[in-house]
Amino acid sequence: MSKASNYYYEQLNKEQQKAYYAMKEGLLNQQDSFAVPMLDKKELSDIYFMVRMDCPEIFYSVRFSYRYYPDSTAVEFIPEYLFQKDKIREHRQAMQARVKKLARQANAAAFNQFFEQFQQQFGIN
Numbered sequence: 001m002s003k004a005s006n007y008y009y010e011q012l013n014k015e016q017q018k019a020y021y022a023m024k025e026g027l028l029n030q031q032d033s034f035a036v037p038m039l040d041k042k043e044l045s046d047i048y049f050m051v052r053m054d055c056p057e058i059f060y061s062v063r064f065s066y067r068y069y070p071d072s073t074a075v076e077f078i079p080e081y082l083f084q085k086d087k088i089r090e091h092r093q094a095m096q097a098r099v100k101k102l103a104r105q106a107n108a109a110a111f112n113q114f115f116e117q118f119q120q121q122f123g124i125n
Helices: 014-028 041-054 085-122
Strands: 034-037 061-068 074-081
Antiparallel strands (some): 061 074
């Protein structure tokens, strides 16, 4: 993962990073609920926001609730999804196809620009 794609993760302490990773994995796998290390509500909310900022591909989760048991070291994190799981997969595939297409176009444009500069520099037409 590049530094840009986990900007917020790098700013967290070790316990918060564990919560971040648990949230990211659970959300990417579209789990109905999953365990996250016990933190206070504000920290959980902040980390949830950070995961969504670092991972815009998790556009389909907009809020969460959680429950916990006294003396537990984890909370049960329960995300709310905007779409059904099959629709999320469909959106993801469409988004990945669009990104690949844009990357190909950007690479082609960069190559053409490089080739034009090469031609100009060496007087080739």
